[in-house]
Amino acid sequence: MKNILIASTSTLANEDYLAYLLPELQLHFKNCSTILFIPYARPGGISHEEYTNSVALAFAKINKKVIGIHEFEDAALAVKSAEGIFTGGGNTFVLVSQLHKNNVMAILSQVIKNGTPYLGTSAGSNICGLTMQTTNDMPIVYPPSFQTLGVVPFNLNPHYLDPDTNSKHMGETRETRIKEFHAFNSLPVLGLREGSWLDVKGDSTTLKGNLTARLFRQNQTPVELESGTDLSFIK
């Protein structure tokens, strides 16, 4: 049975890394003593070691040990034998490139579908969708494919941001970008605002946190979904 948390962001303004999620993570990873961390997204280009160390500090608060996937010789085997898995944020292009190059994408999707508890934040959440094509990130490396885990049957836009109605900037708003995605693609896209997360338990997907989420479908007006809503209708 799938057991997945898909969080818009790891960190809320003026809070510690993962702080707002720790009570949830204690439950989510209750049967895990060690979490396999996938640091491939390398925010700001930091090393796998640095990133893993900072994640270990946060998980120490709920008495979980963290091991980085880069510490294993066989990354696929590490995924297969993990008790629980966390993929952190950073750059989605870097993350997806590395997952494909290390042949981890397919096996990661498989173990998540088979029930290994998974947490994604930001880029680590984006890859839960069918493709990474609704990421906000810069294409700083060229990945071999835009295909991702597909553990939910739609795409995600983490850090979803409402248009700034006072802005005179002529660059596209997030909504305009997603609309442009739908000029070329038919997958539904869920915009998850910071502080929101999805709790996937088997076939049920519940929106958590205090905010609404915004659902975009091709050729339809976007709709706001209330926290607590079962989102299993989105496909």
Add this chain to the structure above:
Amino acid sequence: MKNILIASTSTLANEDYLAYLLPELQLHFKNCSTILFIPYARPGGISHEEYTNSVALAFAKINKKVIGIHEFEDAALAVKSAEGIFTGGGNTFVLVSQLHKNNVMAILSQVIKNGTPYLGTSAGSNICGLTMQTTNDMPIVYPPSFQTLGVVPFNLNPHYLDPDTNSKHMGETRETRIKEFHAFNSLPVLGLREGSWLDVKGDSTTLKGNLTARLFRQNQTPVELESGTDLSFIK
């Protein structure tokens, strides 16, 4: 001798399409009666025809005829025989995919280097750099390569946006994204604010418009460059 205008945006807030650039375009395209328009970036997914029609309306104000590249059977030949060329904004991934698929990238680079007057706005400016890897756009299609025209020896970030110091949003600022680019790439990146453009004449590249531009180099503190500065030192 290269003769290129590289504009951050086509349109300023509350102004008509290309309005602020028309006096400059009259000079830039003074020897052209017809401009070849490349509508491949399809902003919002509009058709090549629609896009070309709206561009034709703007150029009619300075008595220039506009023909869309999609009207030609042989796109490469259209580029080769054009008096002047304009590539409009939209989605850079869509634009670059189409340029590669229609085998236009190499020939377009060549005619620009040989002196065909060129105008780019937004995505059409981004492709003047060596790669499209500092675009702001969503990866809504998968291009065969991130390589672009390379008619200037650096990369461009159009619609450059300064960080909003009041924001509590935890998504990356533009500066953070470009810094992340430099964790993996060494090319200089020029952030062009809306209302700025580069005027490339042979080996000289001048920053125009009222604003400064922001130059990012790997492992260096970004610097502001004044309007009027000769930027030929950036390589």
